[in-house]
Amino acid sequence: xxxxxxxxxxxxxxxxxxxxxxxxxxxxxxxxxxxxxxxxxxxxxxxxxxxxxxxxxxxxxxxxxxxxxxxxxxxxxxxxxxxxxxxxxxxxxxxxxxxxxxxxxxxxxxxxxxxxxxxxxxxxxxxxxxxxxxxxxxxxxxxxxxxxx
Amino acid sequence: xxxxxxxxxxxxxxxxxxxxxxxxxxxxxxxxxxxxxxxxxxxxxxxxxxxxxxxxxxxxxxxxxxxxxxxxxxxxxxxxxxxxxxxxxxxxxxxxxxxxxxxxxxxxxxxxxxxxxxxxxxxxxxxxxxxxxxxxxxxxxxxxxxxxxxxxxxxxxxxxxxxxxxxxxxxxxxxxxxxx
Numbered sequence: 664x665x666x667x668x669x670x671x672x673x674x675x676x677x678x679x680x681x682x683x684x685x686x687x688x689x690x691x692x693x694x695x696x697x698x699x700x701x702x703x704x705x706x707x708x709x710x711x712x713x714x715x716x717x718x719x720x721x722x723x724x725x726x727x728x729x730x731x732x733x734x735x736x737x738x739x740x741x742x743x744x745x746x747x748x749x750x751x752x753x754x755x756x757x758x759x760x761x762x763x764x765x766x767x768x769x770x771x772x773x774x775x776x777x778x779x780x781x782x783x784x785x786x787x788x789x790x791x792x793x794x795x796x797x798x799x800x801x802x803x804x805x806x807x808x809x810x811x812x
Numbered sequence: 813x814x815x816x817x818x819x820x821x822x823x824x825x826x827x828x829x830x831x832x833x834x835x836x837x838x839x840x841x842x843x844x845x846x847x848x849x850x851x852x853x854x855x856x857x858x859x860x861x862x863x864x865x866x867x868x869x870x871x872x873x874x875x876x877x878x879x880x881x882x883x884x885x886x887x888x889x890x891x892x893x894x895x896x897x898x899x900x901x902x903x904x905x906x907x908x909x910x911x912x913x914x915x916x917x918x919x920x921x922x923x924x925x926x927x928x929x930x931x932x933x934x935x936x937x938x939x940x941x942x943x944x945x946x947x948x949x950x951x952x953x954x955x956x957x958x959x960x961x962x963x964x965x966x967x968x969x970x971x972x973x974x975x976x977x978x979x980x981x982x983x984x985x986x987x988x989x990x991x992x
Contacts, residue, residue, distance in 0.1 A: 671972070677975075705982075705983065706976075708988065709928055709978050710947060712927075713947050716843075718843065719848050720835070721835065721838075726835060732856070732860070
C-alpha cells in the first residue's frame with residue numbers, strides 16, 4: 664500500500680490498535696515512512712487528549728435518588744388530562760343544551776304573544792326572524808315594538 | 813451487567829438497567845450538549861420514555877442500543893433548540909462559551925484536551941455523535957451503525973473524517989506541532 668492508501672487506515676489504526684483491519688500492513692509502512700508515522704502520532708495524540716476530556720461524575724446515591732420518578736410514571740397527569748377532556752365535553756354539551764332550550768323558550772313566548780294579537784299563527788320564518796331579534800333582550804318588549812310598527 | 817432481554821420485563825429489570833446505564837448515558841448526553849443540567853434533563857427524559865415503553869420493546873436490538881438512540885434523539889432535539897435560540901439571541905460573531913463548574917474538574921485537563929474539546933464543537937452533529945460513541949463509549953463500528961441507523965462503512969468513514977478534521981484544525985493552529 665502507498666502513503667495515500669495507508670492514510671485511510673491511520674485513524675482506525677490509532678483508534679483500534681490490533682483490531683485495525685490492516686494492522687500489519689500499516690505497522691510495516693509506518694516503520695519506513697516518517698511522514699505517515701508523524702500523522703499517525705498526531706492522530707494518536709488527538710484521540711488520547713480527547714479521551715482525557717472530563718465528564719462530571721455522580722455517586723450511585725445520586726442516581727438512586729432519581730430512580731423513583733420512573734417507578735411511578737406520570738399516571739396523575741394522564742388521569743388529569745382525561746378528566747379535563749371529559750369536563751370540557753360535558754361543559755360544551757351543557758352549553759349547547761342551554762342554548763337550544765333558551766331558543767325554544769323564546770319561540771314559545773313569541774308564539775303565545777303573537778296569538779294574543781292575531782288569530783293567525785305567523786309562518787315559521789317570521790318566528791325565526793323574531794327569535795333572532797329577541798335573543799339578547801326582553802321578548803315581550805321586542806314583540807310589542809314590532810307589532811306597533 | 814448482562815443485558816436484560818427477557819420477554820416479561822419488570823420494574824426490577826428497569827431499575828438495574830437504569831443503575832448501570834444512567835451514568836454512562838449521562839456521559840453521552842454531556843459530551844453532546846456540554847452542559848451538566850441539560851445533560852441530566854436529557855437522561856431523565858430518555859429514561860422516562862424508556863420506562864413508558866419498557867414492555868413494548870421488541871428486543872430486535874440490544875436494550876443499550878435502543879437507549880443510545882433515545883438519548884441521542886433527545887440530544888439532537890436539544891441542540892436544535894439551542895442553536896435556534898442562539899441564532900435568535902446572540903449578536904453576530906458570538907462564539908459562545910460552555911458552562912464550567914468546579915465539580916467537573918475531577919481530572920486535570922491538559923491544554924491539548926481543552927483544544928480538542930473545543931474542536932469537537934466544530935464537527936457536524938453526525939460526526940460528533942460517532943466521535944463520542946467511538947472515542948468515549950468505545951462502541952464497535954457495528955454497534956454505532958445500529959445506533960445511528962447507518963452502514964458500518966459510513967460510520968468508519970465519518971469517524972475518520974471527524975478525527976482528521978480535528979487533527980488538521982489543531983495542526984493549522986500550531987497546537988500539535990508545539991508538542992502540547
